Amino acid sequence: MKLTVIGSSSSGNCYVIQSDTEAIILEAGIGLDKAKKVLGFNVSKVNACLITHAHGDHAGKAADYEKTFPTYTLEHVIEAKGLKRSTAVYPMKKFTAGRFTILPFRAQHDVPCVGYLISHPDIGKLMFLTDSFLCEYSFKGVNHILVECNYSDKALQEAIDAGKTHAAMRTRLMTTHMELRTCCKVINNQDLSDVHNIVLLHLSMHNSDRTEMLTTVKQLTGQSVTIATPGLEFEISNNPF
Numbered sequence: 291m292k293l294t295v296i297g298s299s300s301s302g303n304c305y306v307i308q309s310d311t312e313a314i315i316l317e318a319g320i321g322l323d324k325a326k327k328v329l330g331f332n333v334s335k336v337n338a339c340l341i342t343h344a345h346g347d348h349a350g351k352a353a354d355y356e357k358t359f360p361t362y363t364l365e366h367v368i369e370a371k372g373l374k375r376s377t378a379v380y381p382m383k384k385f386t387a388g389r390f391t392i393l394p395f396r397a398q399h400d401v402p403c404v405g406y407l408i409s410h411p412d413i414g415k416l417m418f419l420t421d422s423f424l425c426e427y428s429f430k431g432v433n434h435i436l437v438e439c440n441y442s443d444k445a446l447q448e449a450i451d452a453g454k455t456h457a458a459m460r461t462r463l464m465t466t467h468m469e470l471r472t473c474c475k476v477i478n479n480q481d482l483s484d485v486h487n488i489v490l491l492h493l494s495m496h497n498s499d500r501t502e503m504l505t506t507v508k509q510l511t512g513q514s515v516t517i518a519t520p521g522l523e524f525e526i527s528n529n530p531f
């Protein structure tokens with residue numbers, strides 16, 4: 291299957307994983323038209339759209355998405371966004387959508403939030419976690435890790451010193467978003483024996499440094515990594531070769 295990043299930042303998040311006949315969408319934070327275009331306008335093949343939490347950059351377009359795709363999210367998001375057709379998910383309650391098996395798991399943000407562990411015969415096991423300042427889970431046999439790496443302490447301090455970021459932001463970030471070293475720990479807490487892809491999500495515009503993130507994650511985990519940028523596309527399969 292192919293993964294396409296439509297957006298991965300505070301200005302809007304959306305990812306599509308698809309083959310010719312099946313698809314799953316992660317997040318509904320970008321206009322529906324862009325998702326439809328990436329799908330080649332074949333909207334009927336979409337098995338599920340999964341939303342992590344109610345913030346606008348993840349769920350801002352949920353009302354449009356749920357009219358087009360089978361949409362799954364927390365009850366909190368359904369209430370907060372006035373959704374009518376979405377199905378509620380609960381942490382650690384597994385469900386299936388087509389050939390996808392999906393396990394929502396608790397994330398740590400300033401509103402109720404979940405990550406998703408997604409299994410499919412063609413892609414293996416994919417961990418998706420964004421907008422969480424830590425992760426309490428270690429998953430076995432993950433093949434693809436898509437995890438938030440929002441800021442680094444070093445880049446944040448430089449942004450504060452340069453007047454680009456308010457000093458009070460540090461406290462907020464510590465209890466909402468994932469710092470670079472925490473991200474490395476979260477990756478290292480997973481079973482990495484069969485991991486094929488690590489993708490860093492949702493980098494902050496001012497408080498992150500791409501080179502620092504790529505080199506640090508590579509150094510601390512021994513894994514090669516990619517940063518999610520709009521338009522990025524790559525094959526994901528359960529076979530590393």
Ligand SMILES: [Zn+2]
Binds near residue numbers: 343345399421
């Ligand atoms: Zn958020």
